[in-house]
Amino acid sequence: MKITVIAKDNALLHRIKVTLLGARDNDQIELVNRSASRLDLDMPDIANANLLILDGTEEETPDWANIEKFNLQHPHSSTILICTERIEQLLVQAMRMGVRDALYLSELEERLLEVVERARNRQAAFEGALRGGKVYSFIPSKGGSGASFISSNLAYILAKVHKKRVLMIDLDLEFSDASFCLTDDDSIKSIADLVARSHLSGPVIESASIQIEQTFWLLRAPQNPEMSVGITPDQVDDIISVAVRHYDFVCIDLARTLEPIALRVMDRSDVVFPVMQTVLPFVRGMQRLQRTFRALHYPESKIQLVANRQGNKDDLPMADIENALQAKFVVRLPNDFFNVNTSINTGKPLIEIAPQGILTQALIQWSNQILGVKSEEKVVNTDHSLLGKLTSLFKSS
Secondary structure: OEEEEEEOOHHHHHHHHHHHHOOOOOOEEEEEEOOOOOOOOOOHHHHOOOEEEEEOOOOOOOOHHHHHHHHHHOOOOEEEEEEOOOHHHHHHHHHHOOOOEEEEHHHHHHHHHHHHHHHHHHHHHHHOHHHOOEEEEEEEOOOOOOHHHHHHHHHHHHHHOOOOOEEEEEEOOOOOOHHHHOOOOOOOOOOHHHHOOOOOOHHHHHHOOEEEEOOEEEEOOOOOHHHHOOOOHHHHHHHHHHHOOOOOEEEEEEOOOOOHHHHHHHHHOOEEEEEEEOOHHHHHHHHHHHHHHHHOOOOHHHEOEEEEEEOOOOOOOHHHHHHHHOOOEEEEEEOOHHHHHHHHHHOOOHHHHOOOOHHHHHHHHHHHHHHOOOHHHOOOOOOOOHHHHHHHHHHHO
16 A cells, blocks of 8 residues: 655654565555645655545644545545644544544554555455456467467456456566457557556556456557566566556466566466467477476466367377376367467457357356356357347247
8 A cells, every 4th residue: 555644844854664564565655745834645656546645733723635635646546644642623624624534643653554444445445456357467388379278268268257347457568469369459558668657546547558348358468579678577567566456357368488577477377377278389388387387386276278170180089198298278269260260360359249159158068167157057149139139039039
């Protein structure tokens, strides 16, 4: 949580900071020495604050007009007023202006952390901290596995079919293929817009993302690879930490290179889905990934193998591959070349192109499996034609 403290007295600023640091909550604390009589609401340290602590101990009247303006502009932030013993004279006016809490200067050390914790709970409720979003990462065993297409379309189905809030993050910073599977929007918005921000929140992430469906957002990789230079694992970690409080699922498409960002994402993931085709070069690539997983001490339950493009005549026997990998495939997806090709060429999700296609139905079944939904409980009809409606009507009668 970002806490901004505004006071004229440097000794009071220091006193508040020491008290806040004693909580060890890793809050971002900004101290602002207020020399002017009016609050500057355009200051980034004020505008981006989740909690504003104001010094009301001065004899002059607080800047009520701007305090009220801040609270109206930031209804989910909190304002605390620190007062002298004459708190009764200010209390009614403070509450009218939207101040959430007030406390005596004499009880600062005793009650400040308690008041801050109430503000934290309000902020957590707003940000959906109890949402507990799942993080799923998808990594190809080698180039051409189809991981970008599979991950982006599964994420879309979780949002479109199951009405879950989903954020798709494209972290293939070199090729950024995921966006081409979902949209033809050529917006320049990308993850590069977020990493430079000192304050992250759900709305900030959404502002840098492309909203493709009512509950589905795509945070794309920069279109220019040079803009990816300087993005660090810690910055990506911060984005994930905020995202899980706002979304039911955070799906992340990784490049095949096992670089520090990919390793951090896999560490943060609830499940890692390595994607491969069942031909020899992909088997060797998967064995390379498995050695990395073992070195990272990932439990077997965290790694769920995905076999893509099943049904080709060149496929190796599934039993032989599983024996070589000493692992079972959790998901097997059929080859649906024509519909996949059409989806990519038009920049539309597969379910919009071929709602009854074999790969679409397999992805829906996979999403049902993730959510613990029986397949027959989710009937998907994206055909809005008269014939489609009539067919659906007869099926339900």
